[in-house]
Amino acid sequence: MDINTELALFTVALASILSALLAFIWVAVRLGPKGRRHGANHSNNGELFDENFRNELRERGIARFERTLDQNATFLQQDMHHIGEEVTEFIKERAGDILKEEFGDQKKAIAAAQQHLTQTFMQVDTAIQQQQQEIAAQYLKELQAEKERRLNDFSNNMAEIVTKHVEQTLSAHLDIGQQMKYILSNLEANKQAIVEDIKREI
Protein backbone atom coordinates (compact mmCIF):
# COMPACT_ATOMS: atom_id res chain seq x y z
CA MET A 1 0.00 0.00 0.00
CA ASP A 2 1.51 3.29 -1.09
CA ILE A 3 1.40 6.59 0.77
CA ASN A 4 -1.34 8.14 -1.41
CA THR A 5 -3.75 5.30 -0.71
CA GLU A 6 -3.09 5.53 2.97
CA LEU A 7 -3.68 9.27 2.87
CA ALA A 8 -6.96 8.80 1.00
CA LEU A 9 -8.16 6.26 3.55
CA PHE A 10 -7.22 8.57 6.34
CA THR A 11 -9.08 11.44 4.68
CA VAL A 12 -12.21 9.33 4.17
CA ALA A 13 -12.14 8.23 7.81
CA LEU A 14 -11.72 11.80 8.98
CA ALA A 15 -14.56 12.98 6.72
CA SER A 16 -16.89 10.30 8.07
CA ILE A 17 -16.06 11.30 11.64
CA LEU A 18 -16.69 14.96 10.83
CA SER A 19 -19.99 14.17 9.05
CA ALA A 20 -21.13 12.13 12.05
CA LEU A 21 -20.26 15.00 14.35
CA LEU A 22 -22.13 17.48 12.11
CA ALA A 23 -25.17 15.19 12.04
CA PHE A 24 -25.07 14.88 15.79
CA ILE A 25 -24.86 18.66 16.21
CA TRP A 26 -27.70 19.19 13.72
CA VAL A 27 -29.93 16.75 15.58
CA ALA A 28 -29.08 18.37 18.87
CA VAL A 29 -29.94 21.78 17.52
CA ARG A 30 -33.21 20.53 16.04
CA LEU A 31 -34.32 18.84 19.23
CA GLY A 32 -33.05 21.56 21.55
CA PRO A 33 -35.12 24.09 23.59
CA LYS A 34 -35.69 26.33 20.59
CA GLY A 35 -37.23 23.61 18.51
CA ARG A 36 -39.31 22.44 21.37
CA ARG A 37 -40.45 25.97 21.92
CA HIS A 38 -41.35 26.13 18.24
CA GLY A 39 -43.55 23.08 18.61
CA ALA A 40 -45.04 24.40 21.84
CA ASN A 41 -45.89 27.60 20.13
CA HIS A 42 -47.72 25.57 17.53
CA SER A 43 -49.49 23.60 20.20
CA ASN A 44 -50.03 26.68 22.14
CA ASN A 45 -51.27 28.45 19.12
CA GLY A 46 -53.45 25.67 17.69
CA GLU A 47 -53.36 23.40 20.67
CA LEU A 48 -52.86 20.51 18.29
CA PHE A 49 -50.93 18.33 20.82
CA ASP A 50 -51.70 18.15 24.45
CA GLU A 51 -49.18 18.14 27.17
CA ASN A 52 -49.02 14.34 27.46
CA PHE A 53 -48.46 13.86 23.77
CA ARG A 54 -45.75 16.47 23.86
CA ASN A 55 -44.19 14.71 26.80
CA GLU A 56 -44.38 11.44 24.95
CA LEU A 57 -42.86 13.03 21.87
CA ARG A 58 -40.19 14.57 24.05
CA GLU A 59 -39.37 11.23 25.67
CA ARG A 60 -39.39 9.52 22.30
CA GLY A 61 -37.14 12.25 20.94
CA ILE A 62 -34.82 11.93 23.87
CA ALA A 63 -34.75 8.19 23.47
CA ARG A 64 -34.12 8.47 19.76
CA PHE A 65 -31.49 11.12 20.37
CA GLU A 66 -29.78 8.91 22.91
CA ARG A 67 -29.95 5.93 20.60
CA THR A 68 -28.58 7.97 17.72
CA LEU A 69 -25.94 9.34 20.04
CA ASP A 70 -25.03 5.83 21.17
CA GLN A 71 -24.88 4.61 17.57
CA ASN A 72 -22.76 7.53 16.52
CA ALA A 73 -20.55 7.04 19.54
CA THR A 74 -20.22 3.38 18.61
CA PHE A 75 -19.49 4.27 15.02
CA LEU A 76 -17.06 6.92 16.18
CA GLN A 77 -15.43 4.41 18.49
CA GLN A 78 -15.20 1.84 15.72
CA ASP A 79 -13.87 4.43 13.32
CA MET A 80 -11.37 5.62 15.87
CA HIS A 81 -10.37 2.06 16.57
CA HIS A 82 -10.08 1.34 12.89
CA ILE A 83 -8.13 4.54 12.31
CA GLY A 84 -5.91 3.75 15.24
CA GLU A 85 -5.19 0.32 13.84
CA GLU A 86 -4.50 1.72 10.41
CA VAL A 87 -2.31 4.45 11.85
CA THR A 88 -0.49 1.86 13.90
CA GLU A 89 -0.13 -0.38 10.88
CA PHE A 90 1.01 2.57 8.83
CA ILE A 91 3.50 3.59 11.44
CA LYS A 92 4.69 0.01 11.68
CA GLU A 93 5.09 -0.28 7.95
CA ARG A 94 6.65 3.11 7.70
CA ALA A 95 8.92 2.44 10.60
CA GLY A 96 9.76 -0.93 9.04
CA ASP A 97 10.58 0.77 5.78
CA ILE A 98 12.65 3.39 7.54
CA LEU A 99 14.38 0.73 9.55
CA LYS A 100 14.90 -1.33 6.42
CA GLU A 101 16.40 1.68 4.70
CA GLU A 102 18.54 2.41 7.72
CA PHE A 103 19.55 -1.21 7.98
CA GLY A 104 20.30 -1.21 4.29
CA ASP A 105 22.47 1.85 4.69
CA GLN A 106 24.11 0.29 7.71
CA LYS A 107 24.69 -2.93 5.78
CA LYS A 108 26.21 -1.01 2.93
CA ALA A 109 28.41 0.94 5.34
CA ILE A 110 29.40 -2.25 7.11
CA ALA A 111 30.07 -3.99 3.80
CA ALA A 112 32.16 -1.03 2.67
CA ALA A 113 34.01 -1.02 5.97
CA GLN A 114 34.52 -4.77 5.72
CA GLN A 115 35.79 -4.45 2.20
CA HIS A 116 38.09 -1.62 3.22
CA LEU A 117 39.25 -3.67 6.19
CA THR A 118 39.79 -6.71 3.98
CA GLN A 119 41.78 -4.66 1.52
CA THR A 120 43.78 -3.16 4.36
CA PHE A 121 44.45 -6.61 5.80
CA MET A 122 45.44 -7.89 2.38
CA GLN A 123 47.80 -4.97 1.95
CA VAL A 124 49.24 -5.56 5.41
CA ASP A 125 49.56 -9.30 4.66
CA THR A 126 51.24 -8.56 1.37
CA ALA A 127 53.60 -6.10 3.03
CA ILE A 128 54.39 -8.60 5.79
CA GLN A 129 54.99 -11.40 3.29
CA GLN A 130 57.19 -9.14 1.21
CA GLN A 131 59.14 -8.04 4.24
CA GLN A 132 59.38 -11.63 5.40
CA GLN A 133 60.74 -12.68 2.03
CA GLU A 134 63.22 -9.81 2.08
CA ILE A 135 64.33 -10.70 5.60
CA ALA A 136 64.60 -14.39 4.68
CA ALA A 137 66.63 -13.53 1.59
CA GLN A 138 68.85 -11.20 3.60
CA TYR A 139 69.23 -13.83 6.32
CA LEU A 140 70.15 -16.51 3.79
CA LYS A 141 72.59 -14.14 2.15
CA GLU A 142 74.25 -13.29 5.45
CA LEU A 143 74.20 -16.94 6.46
CA GLN A 144 75.89 -17.92 3.23
CA ALA A 145 78.43 -15.13 3.63
CA GLU A 146 79.13 -16.15 7.21
CA LYS A 147 79.40 -19.79 6.16
CA GLU A 148 81.86 -18.89 3.42
CA ARG A 149 83.81 -16.66 5.80
CA ARG A 150 84.06 -19.41 8.37
CA LEU A 151 84.99 -21.98 5.77
CA ASN A 152 87.67 -19.65 4.45
CA ASP A 153 88.93 -19.01 7.97
CA PHE A 154 88.88 -22.71 8.63
CA SER A 155 90.64 -23.47 5.34
CA ASN A 156 93.25 -20.82 5.94
CA ASN A 157 93.92 -21.90 9.51
CA MET A 158 93.04 -25.54 9.14
CA ALA A 159 96.41 -26.86 10.16
CA GLU A 160 96.47 -24.77 13.33
CA ILE A 161 92.85 -25.60 14.15
CA VAL A 162 93.25 -29.34 13.67
CA THR A 163 96.55 -29.31 15.50
CA LYS A 164 95.00 -27.41 18.39
CA HIS A 165 92.06 -29.79 18.41
CA VAL A 166 94.35 -32.82 18.37
CA GLU A 167 96.46 -31.26 21.06
CA GLN A 168 93.45 -30.54 23.28
CA THR A 169 91.70 -33.84 22.74
CA LEU A 170 94.54 -36.33 22.32
CA SER A 171 97.51 -34.76 24.07
CA ALA A 172 97.05 -37.01 27.07
CA HIS A 173 96.79 -40.08 24.87
CA LEU A 174 99.48 -39.34 22.30
CA ASP A 175 102.29 -41.72 23.07
CA ILE A 176 105.65 -40.75 21.59
CA GLY A 177 106.57 -44.43 21.46
CA GLN A 178 103.79 -45.06 18.98
CA GLN A 179 105.07 -42.20 16.83
CA MET A 180 108.65 -43.48 16.71
CA LYS A 181 108.05 -45.37 13.48
CA TYR A 182 106.91 -42.17 11.78
CA ILE A 183 109.77 -40.15 13.34
CA LEU A 184 112.40 -42.72 12.39
CA SER A 185 111.10 -42.95 8.84
CA ASN A 186 111.38 -39.16 8.55
CA LEU A 187 114.88 -39.27 10.04
CA GLU A 188 115.86 -41.91 7.50
CA ALA A 189 114.38 -39.83 4.71
CA ASN A 190 116.44 -36.82 5.82
CA LYS A 191 119.40 -38.86 7.02
CA GLN A 192 121.95 -37.38 4.65
CA ALA A 193 121.16 -33.77 5.50
CA ILE A 194 121.08 -34.46 9.25
CA VAL A 195 124.32 -36.42 9.31
CA GLU A 196 126.08 -33.84 7.19
CA ASP A 197 125.02 -31.07 9.53
CA ILE A 198 126.10 -33.05 12.61
CA LYS A 199 129.50 -33.83 11.08
CA ARG A 200 129.93 -30.22 10.05
CA GLU A 201 129.56 -29.25 13.72
CA ILE A 202 132.31 -31.71 14.67
Added chain:
Amino acid sequence: MTPIELGVIMREVFTIDQFLSAQSHGVSSGLTLPTISPSLQMVVTAQKINLLLPDHRARFRQQLDFVRRTAPIVQVSFGAEPSRQALRVLVRWFRENGHPNTLIAVGIQPNIAGGCIVRTTTKTFDFSLQRLLQVSQPELAKIIK
Protein backbone atom coordinates in the same frame (compact mmCIF):
# COMPACT_ATOMS: atom_id res chain seq x y z
CA MET B 1 122.04 -38.52 27.68
CA THR B 2 121.28 -34.86 27.42
CA PRO B 3 123.74 -31.98 27.79
CA ILE B 4 122.11 -31.17 31.14
CA GLU B 5 122.55 -34.72 32.38
CA LEU B 6 126.17 -34.58 31.20
CA GLY B 7 126.67 -31.39 33.17
CA VAL B 8 125.11 -32.94 36.27
CA ILE B 9 127.36 -35.99 35.99
CA MET B 10 130.43 -33.80 35.52
CA ARG B 11 129.50 -31.80 38.61
CA GLU B 12 128.98 -34.98 40.63
CA VAL B 13 132.32 -36.40 39.54
CA PHE B 14 134.04 -33.11 40.37
CA THR B 15 132.48 -33.08 43.86
CA ILE B 16 133.45 -36.70 44.51
CA ASP B 17 136.96 -36.01 43.27
CA GLN B 18 137.29 -32.99 45.55
CA PHE B 19 136.07 -34.96 48.54
CA LEU B 20 138.25 -38.03 47.93
CA SER B 21 141.36 -35.90 47.19
CA ALA B 22 140.95 -34.02 50.43
CA GLN B 23 140.49 -37.27 52.31
CA SER B 24 143.62 -38.76 50.75
CA HIS B 25 145.67 -35.72 51.85
CA GLY B 26 144.28 -36.00 55.37
CA VAL B 27 142.54 -32.66 55.04
CA SER B 28 138.93 -32.37 55.96
CA SER B 29 136.99 -30.52 53.29
CA GLY B 30 134.01 -30.16 55.58
CA LEU B 31 131.96 -32.05 53.05
CA THR B 32 130.19 -35.34 53.33
CA LEU B 33 130.54 -37.94 50.60
CA PRO B 34 128.03 -36.96 47.94
CA THR B 35 125.44 -39.50 46.82
CA ILE B 36 125.81 -40.99 43.37
CA SER B 37 122.94 -40.43 40.98
CA PRO B 38 121.52 -43.35 38.95
CA SER B 39 122.80 -41.79 35.72
CA LEU B 40 126.35 -41.60 37.05
CA GLN B 41 126.08 -45.08 38.48
CA MET B 42 124.94 -46.41 35.10
CA VAL B 43 127.79 -44.70 33.20
CA VAL B 44 130.41 -45.77 35.71
CA THR B 45 129.22 -49.37 35.59
CA ALA B 46 129.11 -49.38 31.80
CA GLN B 47 132.63 -47.87 31.53
CA LYS B 48 133.99 -50.08 34.36
CA ILE B 49 135.38 -47.09 36.23
CA ASN B 50 136.27 -47.15 39.92
CA LEU B 51 135.69 -43.69 41.28
CA LEU B 52 137.75 -44.45 44.39
CA LEU B 53 140.91 -44.58 42.24
CA PRO B 54 142.36 -41.14 41.44
CA ASP B 55 143.61 -42.05 37.99
CA HIS B 56 140.22 -43.51 37.04
CA ARG B 57 138.54 -40.33 38.22
CA ALA B 58 141.01 -38.19 36.29
CA ARG B 59 140.55 -40.22 33.12
CA PHE B 60 136.79 -40.17 33.52
CA ARG B 61 136.79 -36.40 33.97
CA GLN B 62 138.92 -36.01 30.87
CA GLN B 63 136.54 -38.20 28.91
CA LEU B 64 133.55 -36.23 30.11
CA ASP B 65 135.23 -32.97 29.28
CA PHE B 66 136.13 -34.27 25.83
CA VAL B 67 132.56 -35.31 25.21
CA ARG B 68 131.30 -31.98 26.39
CA ARG B 69 133.61 -30.10 24.07
CA THR B 70 133.25 -32.28 21.02
CA ALA B 71 129.87 -34.02 21.11
CA PRO B 72 127.33 -32.64 18.66
CA ILE B 73 124.08 -31.53 20.26
CA VAL B 74 120.79 -32.20 18.55
CA GLN B 75 117.65 -30.54 19.87
CA VAL B 76 114.52 -32.62 19.55
CA SER B 77 111.13 -31.09 20.48
CA PHE B 78 108.11 -33.26 21.16
CA GLY B 79 104.44 -32.45 21.74
CA ALA B 80 104.50 -34.27 25.06
CA GLU B 81 107.03 -35.76 27.43
CA PRO B 82 108.71 -38.69 25.63
CA SER B 83 109.34 -42.00 27.36
CA ARG B 84 112.91 -43.08 28.11
CA GLN B 85 112.51 -45.99 25.76
CA ALA B 86 111.58 -43.69 22.91
CA LEU B 87 114.52 -41.45 23.72
CA ARG B 88 116.81 -44.45 23.78
CA VAL B 89 115.72 -45.41 20.27
CA LEU B 90 116.28 -41.86 19.08
CA VAL B 91 119.72 -41.57 20.70
CA ARG B 92 120.73 -44.90 19.22
CA TRP B 93 119.77 -43.71 15.76
CA PHE B 94 121.79 -40.51 16.06
CA ARG B 95 124.81 -42.28 17.52
CA GLU B 96 124.73 -44.99 14.87
CA ASN B 97 124.18 -42.68 11.94
CA GLY B 98 125.64 -39.37 13.07
CA HIS B 99 128.25 -39.33 15.83
CA PRO B 100 128.79 -41.81 18.70
CA ASN B 101 128.74 -39.02 21.28
CA THR B 102 125.68 -37.22 20.03
CA LEU B 103 123.76 -35.55 22.84
CA ILE B 104 120.01 -35.10 22.58
CA ALA B 105 118.48 -31.98 24.14
CA VAL B 106 114.79 -32.76 24.63
CA GLY B 107 112.21 -29.96 24.50
CA ILE B 108 108.45 -29.89 24.90
CA GLN B 109 106.42 -27.92 22.38
CA PRO B 110 102.71 -28.74 22.87
CA ASN B 111 101.49 -26.84 19.81
CA ILE B 112 103.00 -29.38 17.40
CA ALA B 113 100.58 -31.99 18.82
CA GLY B 114 102.46 -35.01 17.52
CA GLY B 115 105.74 -36.03 15.90
CA CYS B 116 108.86 -34.01 16.61
CA ILE B 117 111.06 -31.16 15.39
CA VAL B 118 114.77 -31.89 15.04
CA ARG B 119 117.22 -28.97 15.17
CA THR B 120 120.83 -29.54 14.29
CA THR B 121 123.47 -26.82 14.21
CA THR B 122 122.23 -25.04 11.15
CA LYS B 123 119.07 -26.85 10.09
CA THR B 124 115.61 -27.59 11.34
CA PHE B 125 113.71 -30.70 10.34
CA ASP B 126 109.99 -30.50 11.06
CA PHE B 127 108.44 -33.95 11.43
CA SER B 128 105.47 -32.68 13.44
CA LEU B 129 101.77 -33.37 12.97
CA GLN B 130 101.25 -29.62 12.53
CA ARG B 131 103.57 -29.57 9.54
CA LEU B 132 101.94 -32.70 8.15
CA LEU B 133 98.52 -31.03 8.34
CA GLN B 134 99.86 -27.86 6.74
CA VAL B 135 101.21 -29.87 3.83
CA SER B 136 97.91 -31.76 3.52
CA GLN B 137 95.78 -28.62 3.89
CA PRO B 138 94.47 -28.51 0.25
CA GLU B 139 93.39 -32.15 0.45
CA LEU B 140 91.69 -31.54 3.79
CA ALA B 141 89.90 -28.48 2.39
CA LYS B 142 88.65 -30.54 -0.54
CA ILE B 143 87.33 -33.22 1.81
CA ILE B 144 85.56 -30.69 4.04
CA LYS B 145 83.98 -28.77 1.12
